[in-house]
Amino acid sequence: MFSNLINSLVVISIVFIFLFSLLLVFKWLLFSSQWGVVTQNLPLYAFGVFPVDQRWRPCLWLLILAFLSIVTIFKPRWSWFGKVLPIAWVGVIPLGVGLLSGGLGLLPVESRHWGGFTLTILLMSCSALLAFPLGIMFAIGRQSKLPLIKYFSALYIDALRAVPLISILFFGQLLIPLFLPLGVEINRVSRAVISFTLFVAAYIAEDIRGGWQAIPNSQLEASKALGLSQAQTIRFIILPQALTIALPALTNQAIGLLQNTSLMSILGLVELLGISRSILANPVFIGRYIEVYVWLAGIYWVICTVMALLLRQLEEKVSIQRRIRKNV
Amino acid sequence: MKMRKGLWIQVLVLALVFSLILVLVNNISTNLIRSGLGFDFGWLNRTAGFALAEHVLPYSSSDNYAWALLIGWLNSLKVIFASLIMATLIGFFVGILSAGRNTLLRFLASLYVTFIRQIPLLLQLLFWYFVGFLSIQGNLIGPFKGILNISNQGIVILGINLSAEFSALLIGLSVYSGAYISEIVRGGIQSVSRGQWEAFRSLGLAENIGLIKVIMPQALPAILPGLTSQYLNLAKNSTLAIAVGYSDIYAISDTIITQTGRAIEGFILLLISFFFLNIIISNCMELLNNRLLSYQKH
Amino acid sequence: MSHIIRANNLVKSFTKGLRALDDISMVVNKQEVLVVMGPSGSGKSTLIRTFNGLETFDSGKLEVVGVPLYSNHDERNIRAIRRKVGMVFQQFNLFPHLSILENIILAPMKVQKLTRIEAEEHAMHLLSQMGITKQARKYPSQLSGGEQQRVAIARALALKPELLLFDEPTSALDPERVNEVLDAMRTLAQKGMTMVVVTHEVGFAREVADRVLFMDSGKLIEMTTPDIFFSNAKHERSRKFLNQIEK
Numbered sequence: 001m002f003s004n005l006i007n008s009l010v011v012i013s014i015v016f017i018f019l020f021s022l023l024l025v026f027k028w029l030l031f032s033s034q035w036g037v038v039t040q041n042l043p044l045y046a047f048g049v050f051p052v053d054q055r056w057r058p059c060l061w062l063l064i065l066a067f068l069s070i071v072t073i074f075k076p077r078w079s080w081f082g083k084v085l086p087i088a089w090v091g092v093i094p095l096g097v098g099l100l101s102g103g104l105g106l107l108p109v110e111s112r113h114w115g116g117f118t119l120t121i122l123l124m125s126c127s128a129l130l131a132f133p134l135g136i137m138f139a140i141g142r143q144s145k146l147p148l149i150k151y152f153s154a155l156y157i158d159a160l161r162a163v164p165l166i167s168i169l170f171f172g173q174l175l176i177p178l179f180l181p182l183g184v185e186i187n188r189v190s191r192a193v194i195s196f197t198l199f200v201a202a203y204i205a206e207d208i209r210g211g212w213q214a215i216p217n218s219q220l221e222a223s224k225a226l227g228l229s230q231a232q233t234i235r236f237i238i239l240p241q242a243l244t245i246a247l248p249a250l251t252n253q254a255i256g257l258l259q260n261t262s263l264m265s266i267l268g269l270v271e272l273l274g275i276s277r278s279i280l281a282n283p284v285f286i287g288r289y290i291e292v293y294v295w296l297a298g299i300y301w302v303i304c305t306v307m308a309l310l311l312r313q314l315e316e317k318v319s320i321q322r323r324i325r326k327n328v
Numbered sequence: 329m330k331m332r333k334g335l336w337i338q339v340l341v342l343a344l345v346f347s348l349i350l351v352l353v354n355n356i357s358t359n360l361i362r363s364g365l366g367f368d369f370g371w372l373n374r375t376a377g378f379a380l381a382e383h384v385l386p387y388s389s390s391d392n393y394a395w396a397l398l399i400g401w402l403n404s405l406k407v408i409f410a411s412l413i414m415a416t417l418i419g420f421f422v423g424i425l426s427a428g429r430n431t432l433l434r435f436l437a438s439l440y441v442t443f444i445r446q447i448p449l450l451l452q453l454l455f456w457y458f459v460g461f462l463s464i465q466g467n468l469i470g471p472f473k474g475i476l477n478i479s480n481q482g483i484v485i486l487g488i489n490l491s492a493e494f495s496a497l498l499i500g501l502s503v504y505s506g507a508y509i510s511e512i513v514r515g516g517i518q519s520v521s522r523g524q525w526e527a528f529r530s531l532g533l534a535e536n537i538g539l540i541k542v543i544m545p546q547a548l549p550a551i552l553p554g555l556t557s558q559y560l561n562l563a564k565n566s567t568l569a570i571a572v573g574y575s576d577i578y579a580i581s582d583t584i585i586t587q588t589g590r591a592i593e594g595f596i597l598l599l600i601s602f603f604f605l606n607i608i609i610s611n612c613m614e615l616l617n618n619r620l621l622s623y624q625k626h
Numbered sequence: 627m628s629h630i631i632r633a634n635n636l637v638k639s640f641t642k643g644l645r646a647l648d649d650i651s652m653v654v655n656k657q658e659v660l661v662v663m664g665p666s667g668s669g670k671s672t673l674i675r676t677f678n679g680l681e682t683f684d685s686g687k688l689e690v691v692g693v694p695l696y697s698n699h700d701e702r703n704i705r706a707i708r709r710k711v712g713m714v715f716q717q718f719n720l721f722p723h724l725s726i727l728e729n730i731i732l733a734p735m736k737v738q739k740l741t742r743i744e745a746e747e748h749a750m751h752l753l754s755q756m757g758i759t760k761q762a763r764k765y766p767s768q769l770s771g772g773e774q775q776r777v778a779i780a781r782a783l784a785l786k787p788e789l790l791l792f793d794e795p796t797s798a799l800d801p802e803r804v805n806e807v808l809d810a811m812r813t814l815a816q817k818g819m820t821m822v823v824v825t826h827e828v829g830f831a832r833e834v835a836d837r838v839l840f841m842d843s844g845k846l847i848e849m850t851t852p853d854i855f856f857s858n859a860k861h862e863r864s865r866k867f868l869n870q871i872e873k
């Protein structure tokens with residue numbers, strides 16, 4: 001009896017709080033919100049301070065990405081496209097770097113003019129592309145029978161997982177130039193990409209290791225019995241299965257990486273959050289925090305959802321058909 | 329034969345890593361010599377010269393850098409510890425709701441979790457700080473004056489004064505980690521077999537009692553490892569304090585490095601302080617785990 | 627040289643003091659079918675797994691398909707043996723991420739460096755021999771246990787081995803699926819394949835085996851023809867075991 005009363009009270013108060021916040025939101029939407037801070041700055045959110053006459057370049061890149069995403073998620077029936085899709089996804093990343101930085105007949109644009117949504121996507125995709133092979137390398141190293149390689153990999157993975165990302169990014173900005181020979185310059189975006197890569201690789205390695213350990217030993221025995229060498233066993237038997245098992249964790253890693261690119265706004269890059277903070281610093285838009293944050297939340301929400309959908313396609317492709325048994 | 333091959337690979341990797349380190353160290357030392365900095369920790373004894381709004385121990389701007397770093401570390405500890413408790417409360421509350429039978433509550437819980445997970449923590453912290461606190465006009469809660477007082481100066485509760493920066497960080501971190509913890513709690517509860525629920529129900533125990541006395545003790549061993557890693561994440565995430573102007577260990581290191589240019593030494597000190605934070609958290613959890621396990625055996 | 631396996635005084639223990647293989651000496655001849663029997667934990671799996679180097683041994687000498695193997699476990703010799711010896715496992719151990727065809731052509735392509743076309747041609751031939759050509763493009767999880775085990779046999783045959791090892795190939799199968807696998811093995815035996823088979827299938831042993839090896843607690847108790855073993859076993863332990871499995 002008594003506990004029923006408490007239960008009902010809890011339910012009623014939660015529902016009450018929920019409805020009350022909903023009411024506040026509606027009141028704000030109807031009466032006090034002013035969306036000028038968003039609508040008047042759309043190009044800034046999208047491209048940052050990229051030279052106005054060159055904006056078609058990031059725009060083109062984003063359109064290509066959108067096209068690839070739509071094709072991947074909705075799977076039209078052009079069978080030839082299915083085969084080139086993975087190559088297209090890998091190739092589109094260097095293409096983006098090329099389009100933004102210029103050269104080869106395009107007007108060069110310095111990386112400090114890159115910004116907004118474009119830079120967010122660029123940071124994420126470049127770091128993911130580089131971190132993936134590095135992560136696989138460390139995962140293999142950590143499972144190695146050679147003690148030196150094993151402990152070196154383990155040290156790397158554990159050390160990077162023990163420190164906060166912001167410190168890696170901060171010291172990446174400060175230290176990477178110090179580690180380079182005199183006269184070699186490296187821009188802030190590249191430093192950020194290197195830092196993200198080093199950081200994320202450790203997490204990827206750990207996720208792959210998780211998948212690796214879920215593979216039953218009998219698979220290795222079958223491979224050995226067929227006369228495959230150690231390297232061949234890793235390449236053809238272990239990695240494909242470990243990656244499949246680790247795919248959900250890797251998806252979370254990718255989404256986390258996307259969200260973490262926002263930390264660069266503290267360290268002087270004007271990616272999506274950074275450009276928003278400088279817009280908020282403009283006296284015209286002073287105090288319009290809520291509108292900007294709601295808008296940003298919406299954008300991040302959409303990208304996260306799209307990424308989750310894209311990676312779920314991959315997951316379906318590899319695991320539904322092949323139904324790898326996870327630790328039955 | 330096999331051993332020899334392995335040995336050669338190791339020697340090769342060792343040589344590669346060493347030469348890489350050598351090149352890097354060489355570069356960095358020429359760079360440091362050129363900038364006239366060198367490598368030493370003597371500067372720790374120099375006067376910091378900056379003021380700190382929050383300090384657990386006495387501090388003034390005439391204290392030295394070492395003391396400022398310690399203050400920062402204690403500030404980190406303070407906000408981590410407080411958020412950890414709040415996040416755990418939120419996480420267990422929401423986790424239990426989302427493993428429960430009430431559809432409406434389950435829906436609200438999953439709404440909360442997906443919402444929090446899709447938005448960067450940094451954005452959430454900025455929201456709590458700039459929208460949640462700085463834009464409050466006057467005192468938010470009139471009727472409870474004296475007990476609870478929320479304004480753009482922060483929170484005053486039962487005479488304890490929490491700054492706006494601390495409060496925003498506390499709320500932001502707890503709400504964020506709470507969402508992740510709730511998923512772990514839900515998973516733990518659902519890992520307890522259905523039969524256990526039926527068993528206590530058939531004994532006539534009320535849902536709440538059964539949950540606390542029967543289900544939770546069995547779910548905890550599955551929950552604790554995930555909880556530990558969430559606590560470690562929370563500690564790492566607390567370094568976003570710099571975005572809302574709270575002086576934690578990272579923010580203070582940042583200031584000191586900007587003032588002194590001592591990036592490498594600063595980095596090493598930050599690593600050491602995080603090493604200690606991690607050790608404290610994982611040892612406490614280990615202790616808790618052992619307590620729990622030995623408790624259950626009896 | 628008519629023998630394909632020669633074991634001299636093999637000894638192996640996993641835990642100190644307990645011998646999984648206790649001084650085993652034996653010979654398997656070319657084109658012979660040897661059935662290994664014995665109670666659970668007697669060391670049957672351990673024995674046939676030493677034959678292709680999946681288990682090491684502590685002392686003694688082994689010679690398989692002409693390649694010597696000592697307790698130092700030389701990696702090169704082991705790989706030379708594995709190239710000529712196929713193995714079929716109780717749990718099939720097909721690679722779940724590869725299609726049936728890919729499962730079979732993997733080793734020929736990577737170990738023997740055949741081209742994909744050559745390997746696929748041979749694989750299709752083997753699959754038709756096993757009566758499962760239709761399943762070539764499917765994945766292991768889409769096949770029944772009996773079909774999976776026949777794929778596993780085809781995979782083991784793909785390297786054109788001189789010797790096939792079977793470790794309880796039918797014990798993980800539904801009873802009505804056992805015969806399709808045994809039939810495939812029978813056909814192989816008729817074609818003159820040398821096989822060492824750990825199994826509890828008495829019918830198969832009586833009919834196909836040239837000799838039966840009986841083990842208990844790591845020791846080779848007796849090794850005779852099936853006729854003698856099943857009707858007139860010399861040893862007390864063999865008779866006890868036979869009584870038990872006949873029940």
Ligand SMILES: Nc1ncnc2c1ncn2[C@@H]1O[C@H](COP(=O)(O)OP(=O)(O)OP(=O)(O)O)[C@@H](O)[C@H]1O
Binds near residue numbers: 669
């Ligand atoms: N990897 C291992 N580690 C430790 N002990 C092992 C291992 N493998 C086998 N053994 C032990 O060696 C002995 C022989 O095992 P083996 O698997 O060869 O028996 P078996 O005759 O195949 O039994 P079954 O009919 O159950 O398959 C057993 O006592 C077993 O416990």
Ligand SMILES: [Mg+2]
Binds near residue numbers: 670671672793794
């Ligand atoms: Mg066995």
